[in-house]
Amino acid sequence: MLKSEILFLRFLMLPLTFMASTVLADTLEQRDIVFYYGSRPPVEDLRHFDQIVVQPSQILPHERAALLNLDSLIFAYISYGEIARNSEDMPRIKTKWSIGVNPAWNSLVMNMNDPAWHEYLLEHHFGRLWRDGYRAFFLDTVDSYLIVTNEGKQREEQEKGLVALLAEVKRRFPGCKLILNRGFEVLDRAAQYADGMVAESLFHVFDPVTGKHAPTKKENREWLLKQLKRTQDEFNVPVTVLDYVEPGNWAEAEKTARQIVELGFMPWVANGDLTWLGQGRVRLAPRKLLAIINGTPSQQMD
DSSP states (O other): OOOEEEEEEEEEEEEOOOOOOHHHHHHHHTTOEEEEOSSSOOHHHHTTSSEEEEOGGGOOHHHHHHHHTSSSEEEEEEESSEEETTSTTGGGOOGGGEEEEETTTTEEEEOTTOHHHHHHHIIIIIIHHHHTTOOEEEEESTTTHHHHOOTTHHHHHHHHHHHHHHHHHHHHSTTOEEEEEOOGGGHHHHGGGOSEEEEEOSSEEEETTTTEEEEOOHHHHHHHHHHHHHHHHHHOOOEEEEEEOOTTOHHHHHHHHHHHHHTTOEEEEEOTTSOSOOBSSEEEEEEEEEEEEESOHHHHHO
């Protein structure tokens, strides 16, 4: 007689239900995305998503190997236009590469038109991550130059250098995928290099100074929505909206994700530090299901 066993399933996939065309639903399903910046990435949970964005500095070698072995596309985070003062990069950074400071994150805003900064990024970030096995990159702080420049020649030079560096990344690392965090001002030149775009805080913002989450101001939301529609409709760049709520606030997270989906964008809603597996188009919900089978799992597969 075959032995009976009890199996416990850890998670259920809970998809959002919404009214949308079949074409939209199919498109969204092909690119479900999750952002997880914490240490000890839950690989078995993350594998349910098509695209996974991680902080390489938080991941141990065996964890990186497990992630890269998934069928999902793993995006490595790169700060494209800033360097945090407390980062491991600082001893190697020349102060003349910087054109100002972002006080919200206590970071240096880098000169996107400086060849030395380009080469540093290409070798010490893109190159190192490429050698580690990453083939996709999420570029944060793309438009940080806007914080410290005024309209005119200086800003134009920053944008020219920013786009040139994107072109060089694509040339030097053939086949790599790039997702940009914003960059609306250079879309007419950068769209050809962008495989996707992310924009934060369509409905909720996160203040890194206070650690608080709050609703986005109406005028800011309306401006951003206009830019996102332009990005998808005019430049055919897929858009993901990254929104922030208090960790554990599932009701608000699901409501926000539903709103984002209905606007035609891929959602990811989590806490400001991106260390909580929140709500996307689907959500992992902890459940224990009791299943009694007659025989071992391997015997059942025969």
